[in-house]
Amino acid sequence: MNANAAILRRRFFKERIPLYQKNPILFAEEVLKFEPDIWQQEALKDLAETPKVAIKSGQGVGKTGMEAVALLWFLTCFPYPRIVATAPTKQQLHDVSWSEVAKWQERSPLLKHILKWTKTYIYMVGHEKRWFATARTATKPENMQGFHEDNMLFIIDEASGVADPIMEAILGTLSGGNNKLLMCGNPTKTSGTFYDAFYSSRWMYRCHTVSSEESQRTNKDNIKSLIDRFGYDSNVVRVRVRGLFPKQEDDIFIALQLLEDAVKLEVEPEGETEGTYIPDRIDIGVDVARFGDDDTVIATKLDKVIPELLSRHGQNTMRTVGDIVRIYRDFMEKYPGYDDYVYVKIDDTGVGGGVTDRLNELKEDPAEGLDKMVVIPVNFARKSPKSKSARFYDDIVTWMWANVRDLMKDKEVKLPDDSVLVGEFSTRKYYFQSNGKMKLESKEELKKRGLSSPDRADAVALACMPVYKKKAA
Numbered sequence: 001m002n003a004n005a006a007i008l009r010r011r012f013f014k015e016r017i018p019l020y021q022k023n024p025i026l027f028a029e030e031v032l033k034f035e036p037d038i039w040q041q042e043a044l045k046d047l048a049e050t051p052k053v054a055i056k057s058g059q060g061v062g063k064t065g066m067e068a069v070a071l072l073w074f075l076t077c078f079p080y081p082r083i084v085a086t087a088p089t090k091q092q093l094h095d096v097s098w099s100e101v102a103k104w105q106e107r108s109p110l111l112k113h114i115l116k117w118t119k120t121y122i123y124m125v126g127h128e129k130r131w132f133a134t135a136r137t138a139t140k141p142e143n144m145q146g147f148h149e150d151n152m153l154f155i156i157d158e159a160s161g162v163a164d165p166i167m168e169a170i171l172g173t174l175s176g177g178n179n180k181l182l183m184c185g186n187p188t189k190t191s192g193t194f195y196d197a198f199y200s201s202r203w204m205y206r207c208h209t210v211s212s213e214e215s216q217r218t219n220k221d222n223i224k225s226l227i228d229r230f231g232y233d234s235n236v237v238r239v240r241v242r243g244l245f246p247k248q249e250d251d252i253f254i255a256l257q258l259l260e261d262a263v264k265l266e267v268e269p270e271g272e273t274e275g276t277y278i279p280d281r282i283d284i285g286v287d288v289a290r291f292g293d294d295d296t297v298i299a300t301k302l303d304k305v306i307p308e309l310l311s312r313h314g315q316n317t318m319r320t321v322g323d324i325v326r327i328y329r330d331f332m333e334k335y336p337g338y339d340d341y342v343y344v345k346i347d348d349t350g351v352g353g354g355v356t357d358r359l360n361e362l363k364e365d366p367a368e369g370l371d372k373m374v375v376i377p378v379n380f381a382r383k384s385p386k387s388k389s390a391r392f393y394d395d396i397v398t399w400m401w402a403n404v405r406d407l408m409k410d411k412e413v414k415l416p417d418d419s420v421l422v423g424e425f426s427t428r429k430y431y432f433q434s435n436g437k438m439k440l441e442s443k444e445e446l447k448k449r450g451l452s453s454p455d456r457a458d459a460v461a462l463a464c465m466p467v468y469k470k471k472a473a
Contacts, residue, residue, distance in 0.1 A: 012110060017077050024048050024073040031076070031111065032069060032104050037217070039210050040066045044073075046206035051180050054159070054197035054205045056187040057243040058212030059419075060219070063184045067155050068100040070182055072111065075122065075133050078151040078178065083133035084144065084170075086154070088161035089266045090137050094119065097157045098135045138162045141169035152179045159183040159194040161264060167193035187245040188260040195245065212241045226419055229452055236423035253401060253430040253440060258408045259422045265414040267304050278337045279303050284327060284344045285462025287455045288320060288352035289313075294452075296320050299459035300327060305414045306463060309421065309456055317354040324359065328373055341374045345462040348377030376467055380458075384437075394439035398430070400461040401440060407464055415460070424454035 020027040024044040028034040036044060040062060047053050047070055057063055067085070075083055085101070087093040101122065105111045116123055124131035136143045138156070144166055154170050156162055171193070174181060183194055197205045212218040223241055230236050235246040235256045246256045283301040289312075298310040298320075310323060328342055346356050356377045363370045384390040384399040393399040404425075407413040415421065429441045443453050 012114075020073065020077045022048060024070065024077075027073045027077065028069045032072065032108050034065065034069055034104060036066065036069070037062060037215065039208060039215075040069075043206075043208050044070065046208075047180060047182055050206050051174070052197075052205045053180075053182050053208070054194065055182075055184045055208045055210065056194075056198065056245070057184070057208075057210035058215075058218070058239075058241045059186065060217055061210045061212055061215040061243075062217050063210070064097055064100045064157065065104070067097060067157060067182065067184060068104045071101055071133055071153070071155055072104060072108075072115075074151070074153045074180070075115065075124070075131075076111065080127070080130045080149060081133075081151040081153065082147050082149045083153045083155070084147060085133060085135050085157070086138045086144070086162070087157040088138050089158075089264050091266060092158055092264070093135055093137055097155075101133075138166045141165045144169040145173060147173050148176065150176045150178055152176055154181050156181070156183045157185060158264070159185040160188040160192065161185070161261070162192075162194070164192055186239050186260070187243060188239055189257050190245050190248060198245075209243045211243050222419075226423065229420065230423040230427055231450060234423065235426050236419060240419050240422070251429045251431070252426060253428050253438075254405050254408070254425045256422070256426045258405065259415065259425050261411075262408045262413055262415040263417050263422065265304075265411055267414045278335050281340060282331055282335075282338065282342045283463045283465075284324065284342065285459045285465070286320065286324060286344065286346045286352070286355065287459040287462065288317065288347050288350075288355055289315070289455065295455045297455045297459035298323055298327065299456070299463040300331075301413075301463040304412055306416060306460055308416050309418060309459060311456065317351055318358065320355050321358045321362070324355070325362065325368075325370070328370065332369075332372070338372075341372050343374050343376060343467055345376045345378055345465055345467070347380055347458065347462065349380040353377070374467075378462060378465065392437060394433050394435070394437040397458070397461070398438055398440045400465050401425075401428070401457070402438070403466065404461050404464045413464060418456065421456040421460065424452075424457035425460075427451055428454060428457070 024047065025036060025041050028036055043053060043055055043066060055063060071083055071085060074081055085097055087097055102117050105115055105117050105122065114125055116125055120135045122133045183197060185194060189195060198207050212223055226237055226241060238244040239246055239256060279302040281303055285299040287297045289296040296312045296315050299306055324344060331342060344359065346352050348356050356375055359375045362368045363373060363375065378396065380397050382396045384393045384396055390399045393402055428446065430438050433439050
């Protein structure tokens, strides 16, 4: 440490620390140049005054920034602290939460001098072993054990997704005089420690609920679109906008929690980190718009992963054909070692038949280079296939959606973080026919409830639909 840094540090600790210990808002403003919103101020004040704080919120309200402020405040202002930042997935922890800490530490001239940041560790210069914060994924209880200090803080992001044994390990560690717990997240699940903090264990916590509607940081057009599409009291709006726990609805075909878990699922294909990843299987699902208000949606699936969807509004069928061909060629260029077919499954009901016919025409021309494309028309009006897996479902659409649901249960599919997609999957109801088989409500029934056609969900269901696999010649 140079002489100038040493002087800064001494002056800081002597003059301002006693104030900052009681007032993290002042620390945020003076040291980080962070201007906290009203709810962030209230939460930071509670954290200074009490041992446990729980925050449930909609998306985009600034909880990650507030967590970073809390971590840097505690790390800087209390002697020999130990801080653990955790989240259910490595992506959420390192790419979102931990990188936010780095951003605010780097912006502070003071903290750049007195703190050292690494990919998993941030510490006070000169006190690496006893004055630090660390990032640990919430995958094993033992990751949260072995920490004991008078000054200790656990920050749990996406707390609904952390399993109870891990939460119990954290709570069992908090026994020191100035030990604190900060839990934040979207309220996706109506059980567990995070849920209990707002109900049966509320007496132990200072609790906050933050709506995306009221936040100055959120896109109000996107929020209005979700509300208009799914209804103000739908689970996707309750969780992702209003910051409320979902309602228990027995007649919803796919539970919201399954969808949120599929969005957060971590998948690391073999060879991806070395840049040598070649998918074992490529599928494309195409839901072709029939009506003016509907969208044509193309979903791709590389092994378990469904990337961002392609959605077109008001597009004719020939342009849809062009999109499919372009996506196919992009995959062939990106993965020259891919030796299987690309399975293109198209909603062939109505105008989708034109897409199927044109693709088959193009395939007949060797110059088009579509030799690895298999075009599979799917008639949404059909009954379910005559197979053991489909015997419980009345029609092919119900069977396809059930297949997606089973893949989610088995952690065999990762969905994109797409609120419209989650909303479409989590609002469709089902009932039993007189033959005892399950049947999804029709699109006409959905529209009577004020809901749009589930175009994105159907495209994903097509991409996930099982078909016979054969090796390309």
